[in-house]
Amino acid sequence: MSDLSRRHLLMTGAAAVAVAARGFAQPARFDLVIKGGRVIDPASRLDAIRDVGIARGRIAAVSANVDAGPAMVIDARGKLVTPGLIDIHTHAARSADGPPLLLKDGVTGWIDAGSQGADHIDDVISVARSSAPTGRVLINIGRAGIIPDGDTKDLALADVAAARAAIASHRDFVVGIKARLSSDVAGQNDYDVLKRAQEAAGPSGIPVMIHMGQTASPLTRLLPILKRGDIVTHMFAPAPNGILDDTGRLLPVVIEARRRGVWFDVGNGRLGHVRWDVVDAVMKQRFWPDAISTDWNPMSRTTGVVDIANCMSKFLGYGMSVTDVIACNTVNAAKMFPAFKDRGTLAVGASADLTILELRDGAFEFLDNYDNKITGKQRLFAVGTILGGKKVA
Numbered sequence: 001m002s003d004l005s006r007r008h009l010l011m012t013g014a015a016a017v018a019v020a021a022r023g024f025a026q027p028a029r030f031d032l033v034i035k036g037g038r039v040i041d042p043a044s045r046l047d048a049i050r051d052v053g054i055a056r057g058r059i060a061a062v063s064a065n066v067d068a069g070p071a072m073v074i075d076a077r078g079k080l081v082t083p084g085l086i087d088i089h090t091h092a093a094r095s096a097d098g099p100p101l102l103l104k105d106g107v108t109g110w111i112d113a114g115s116q117g118a119d120h121i122d123d124v125i126s127v128a129r130s131s132a133p134t135g136r137v138l139i140n141i142g143r144a145g146i147i148p149d150g151d152t153k154d155l156a157l158a159d160v161a162a163a164r165a166a167i168a169s170h171r172d173f174v175v176g177i178k179a180r181l182s183s184d185v186a187g188q189n190d191y192d193v194l195k196r197a198q199e200a201a202g203p204s205g206i207p208v209m210i211h212m213g214q215t216a217s218p219l220t221r222l223l224p225i226l227k228r229g230d231i232v233t234h235m236f237a238p239a240p241n242g243i244l245d246d247t248g249r250l251l252p253v254v255i256e257a258r259r260r261g262v263w264f265d266v267g268n269g270r271l272g273h274v275r276w277d278v279v280d281a282v283m284k285q286r287f288w289p290d291a292i293s294t295d296w297n298p299m300s301r302t303t304g305v306v307d308i309a310n311c312m313s314k315f316l317g318y319g320m321s322v323t324d325v326i327a328c329n330t331v332n333a334a335k336m337f338p339a340f341k342d343r344g345t346l347a348v349g350a351s352a353d354l355t356i357l358e359l360r361d362g363a364f365e366f367l368d369n370y371d372n373k374i375t376g377k378q379r380l381f382a383v384g385t386i387l388g389g390k391k392v393a
Contacts, residue, residue: 030055031389033068037076037356041083042327043334043345052081054352057389062346074391076356079383082326083344084108084133084353086333087308089209089233089267089293091115092135093124097298099131104393105307106355106382109134109333109340113209113233113267113295114178116145118162125173132387133353136339138178138209139166141197151180153187163200175337176231177201180211181222182272188216194225207336209265213237214272223253228261231336234273235264235289236282248281255287263336268311269295270303274368283318291336292328304367309357309380314366317376322359325380356384 030053039050039062046062053061053071086109092098093112102110110133116124117140128135142151143159152158167174179197181190197208209231212219218241226232235243243254258264266289267273273295292312294305305311312325334344342351357380364379385393 030060030066030068030071032072032074032352032386032391033066034074034076034081034354034356034386035066035068037079037081039081039346040323040326041330041346042323043083043331044347046346047323050081052346052354054386054389057352059346059348059350059352061348072391074356074384078358080322080326080357080359080380081346082355082357083330083346083350084385084387085308085329085355085382086340086344087111087293087296087329088231088291088333088336089113089265090296092131092296093127093137095298096127096130098127099133099135101298102296103133103385103387104382105309106357106385106393107133107308108353108355108385108387109343111136111138111175111337113138114140114146114180114211116140117143117151117157118159118166119143120145121166121170121174125170128173132392134339134343136175136337137170137173138176139163139174141177141179141193141200146180150185150187152185152189152193155189155192158189158193158196160196160200164203167200167204167206171204174206175339176207176209178209178211182211182214183216184214185211186216190215190217191221194222198225198227207231209233211267213242215241217241219243219251220253223257223262226257226262229263229336231263231265231291232257233265233267233293233295234269235266236274236278237272238275238278242278243287244278244281250282250285250287258287263290263332265289265291265293266311267293267295268305269369270300270305271369275370276368276372276374279318279368283315286319288320288324289315289328290332292325304369307382309382310366313364313376313379314374316378317374322380352386352389354386355382356386357381358383
């Protein structure tokens with residue numbers, strides 16, 4: 001090859017590299033850019049002022065200065081930008097009105113926790129299937145679901161075969177089993193009901209969520225049945241048979257359950273699940289919740305639940321930081337259920353479900369389930385929801 005030909009080849013290659021470099025230097029094309037917010041993504045250990053670029057329903061960039069170009073821009077200065085909030089304990093599927101209301105509250109993923117059993121599982125799955133935010137279902141081990149006479153006071157209603165058949169038929173939407181164990185629901189059957197729930201879960205390996213508090217059996221009998229990945233909800237329920245002993249210390253069986261991978265959830269609800277003196281005693285021992293769920297239904301706004309942001313805010317006064325409470329409803333919740341495996345984070349490539357929150361200072365009243373009041377200095381408010389890369393609230 002002549003020197004001239006060699007020089008021509010080198011120049012051609014250099015030009016190609018230069019063209020490629022200019023191409024990569026071009027601003028990314030985004031559909032939506034959220035500018036200037038305090039981005040809190042516990043999964044990535046990120047808490048900083050950042051822009052978030054979204055393209056084709058996915059997180060495309062998180063950096064100090066994203067060039068929006070012609071993209072739609074949301075000004076988030078002075079606000080918090082987080083992964084979309086996930087509520088692992090609701091009763092949203094009891095009504096088709098539920099999921100849209102949750103979306104307005106900043107909830108982009110939800111679990112209906114045992115509203116229906118095998119006999120009527122199609123009813124709640126139809127709501128989950130048509131939901132814009134991702135919705136999934138825990139099947140009640142009581143085949144008739146939640147009933148006034150008690151889901152499993154008649155032990156025959158804890159039907160393993162019926163539950164297994166319903167799970168097998170709807171494995172894409174049934175992601176766990178709910179065992180409501182309080183004495184007004186299960187009577188004296190709590191231990192046997194939980195054993196049957198585990199038996200029903202066996203073939204699919206799905207988790208069991210137990211509704212604890214005011215059970216006939218102590219937790220020393222019930223918790224050893226739980227496996228890694230199972231969930232204890234209503235963790236702040238008072239005696240009888242809460243997570244504290246008579247001196248106000250955590251039961252060793254509770255600590256051991258967490259060590260082997262059992263999750264603990266708030267499940268705020270309306271009656272019998274949260275009392276401030278229990279919260280105070282538990283939180284002082286730094287046994288913080290893994291998830292802060294609401295036990296929500298369409299009437300919750302008129303109760304002490306209000307919404308998920310309100311429930312999260314209650315724990316800011318007990319030593320948890322803003323990042324801590326956001327982790328409960330993002331990365332932690334996503335770890336509990338594979339249906340949310342690409343949610344709960346703002347990592348590049350993740351599904352672009354986000355919640356925009358305001359953290360306001362002031363004097364805010366919070367209720368437990370016994371009409372006791374505390375005053376907090378800060379309160380979170382959901383002010384925007386992005387679902388699949390589009391602003392929907």
